């Protein structure tokens with residue numbers, strides 16, 4: 333299945349901003365993080381379709397996964 | 407820092423300066439000092455622009471010391487925007503310099519004679535006040551140019567622009583940064599209008615010849631400061647995220663969460679978000695020879711600030727903060743980085759709160775004064791305020807007044823103050839803070855975004871009511887205490903996650919003052935400050951109905967999550983039951 337992955341801030345360095353990624357049916361958020369080449373400890377906040385998601389959450393075709401390093405401001 | 411200076415601007419024969427020991431205000435700094443003094447000395451029912459109101463300017467307990475990150479300034483008064491107590495907080499050089507000069511607070515009191523335009527000069531030899539009509543009407547950047555010619559570039563300035571002189575409810579107080587740019591503002595609540603009502607245009611401070619403040623226990627203090635700085639450098643948010651991208655690193659993540667208010671809080675995501683994100687600004691600053699990593703004052707370790715140049719490589723403004731990028735950007739449908747930086751520059755120059763201004767321009771857009779997305783129109787509208795036209799005066803009075811003037815329901819305000827850059831429906835914890843903070847809608851008063859969105863200090867689901875009351879309560883207490891220290895609030899990211907860094911902050915205070923405060927004492931201080939603030943508001947006429955969001959946040963769902971504000975009124979009333 334195809335999912336859309338977006339990376340932000342320092343995670344873009346040497347990688348990409350957004351890209352479609354092919355994953356097997358039944359793949360999890362953690363698989364998307366790995367496929368994007370992001371070390372798991374750097375994926376501080378992950379959204380799937382605008383909702384926070386844990387690494388163990390299963391993905392569905394067409395999901396949008398957004399991966400952020402630790403960020404803050406205000 | 408054991409002296410309080412009071413300047414009676416209305417005294418017979420000209421302003422009178424009186425110095426007194428801190429006395430019963432000892433142990434308070436920053437917001438604790440401004441709020442305690444306003445609560446004790448200002449009649450709650452007075453008019454904010456009348457002679458009974460006072461403007462209290464106070465550095466934090468650790469300002470002027472070697473402690474990293476300790477240079478925030480608090481400005482307090484009864485607010486012309488909310489009608490309640492106010493503390494507005496600013497970076498820049500002022501806090502460090504004022505503290506080194508030995509002053510715990512400068513208090514402006516009394517009724518200024520018609521037409522006054524005072525300059526207050528403070529150095530190691532004392533304090534002088536003169537009438538300086540030559541500066542009347544000047545915008546902040548021009549004013550500081552004049553001050554540089556007269557006093558050089560090593561002074562710290564606290565000033566108002568034309569908005570403050572017009573005593574408009576969205577007027578800010580500007581502090582100069584290390585480059586003598588008037589870019590760091592005590593923005594919220596119309597504190598600039600109160601300074602204008604006291605007839606004071608500018609305070610110039612020179613700490614030449616004044617040493618750094620010395621701790622009671624030098625060795626302990628040094629060790630604590632080392633642990634403190636290490637803690638800030640080690641945490642990924644304060645150590646790398648904020649320095650690299652600034653506060654605007656938030657645009658993408660808040661947009662992704664669906665809580666990025668767009669088109670006057672109509673929807674929670676903005677199509678142009680990535681064009682105005684921190685990533686885009688950082689790349690532009692590098693390209694144009696600006697500076698993406700920069701501190702707003704001496705001794706800032708985190709350095710979230712930056713310098714933004716125009717297309718010709720010339721200084722245009724500081725790197726616009728996240729709140730500004732949201733307010734003048736997404737909330738107005740504007741996705742042009744240069745236009746937003748220009749609006750930031752104009753707000754700083756005229757002396758206006760960028761949050762209130764972005765919210766107000768969006769209300770004017772909804773009213774049809776101009777169209778959403780009209781960057782040129784937004785720039786012209788802000789300029790109207792500088793010119794003092796009737797329309798400018800309405801806009802300069804904030805979002806609530808503007809909505810009223812144009813007959814609109816949708817003014818995103820609490821206690822008359824505009825909401826900042828997070829939609830309270832999609833991020834309910836911050837909605838609790840907006841509703842209940844004694845300051846009116848203020849994100850900094852209890853920054854639930856950390857836990858609702860950023861997963862700092864744990865995680866509470868932003869889309870559900872559960873856990874939000876406790877979250878906001880604990881953050882409001884902690885923040886009231888941190889605001890007493892003079893520490894920049896961004897330390898909270900490190901302090902919430904790293905107990906040893908919190909301990910280092912306590913050790914700094916204890917070593918400096920020879921105390922043995924514990925966590926419990928910090929909590930007690932935070933509660934005492936909040937209680938004084940709430941008591942003042944109650945006496946000023948605020949009932950529990952003031953602790954509510956506007957009705958439409960309960961009625962109109964926001965996309966993409968299609969949620970309304972789900973916290974019950976009776977639960978909001980429990981925030982301060984401790």
Ligand code: SF4
Nearest residue numbers: 497702706708710894
């Ligand atoms: S972190 Fe940012 S706001 Fe805080 S003191 Fe440093 S530059 Fe100023």
